Amino acid sequence: MLIAFNKPYGVLCQFTDRSTPPRPTLAGFGLPPQVYAAGRLDHDSEGLLLLTDDGGLAHQLTDPRHKQPKTYWVQVEGEPDEAQLAALRSGVTLNDGLTRPARARRIDAPGLWPRDPPVRFRKTVPDAWLELELREGRNRQVRRMTAAVGLPTLRLVRVAIGPHRVDGLSPGEWKVITG
Structure with missing residues (x-):
């Protein structure tokens, strides 16, 4: 079984939390038993999380x-210039080494659901939206890459993993993917 889940902001990608006070987890969304996250998405990121009960599929x-x-x-703070986009495309040196090249382009603000809590708006600081496609998954990689080129991340939404997309799912909703 493969499930597409639109993970809300502030939810952990696990079913239990031992911290005090406990934080929201996947357990609160009525997911089928025996599934687990195939990959991770930070608690302060949103969007597509795939879950499965098949270890081989999770590995793939x-x-x-x-x-x-x-x-x-x-969504980044600042106005990206071509040099910053070129750096993202060619790979960025982080404290754990050079990233693989990424596809990076500026996009118009997407029609997304509102975030709770909303991103802080500042009149004097411009922001912009980028679309990044990565083929690796280091810890907090997107945030570290954008910061390394001078564009701190304000909001991060994963919209696709391979052919699977978050389209049509509101935060907290999930569906079984067939085929």
């Missing part, structure tokens, strides 16, 4: 050798 979806592209819409 998450192992970088299978090169499943992951597509993100990223």
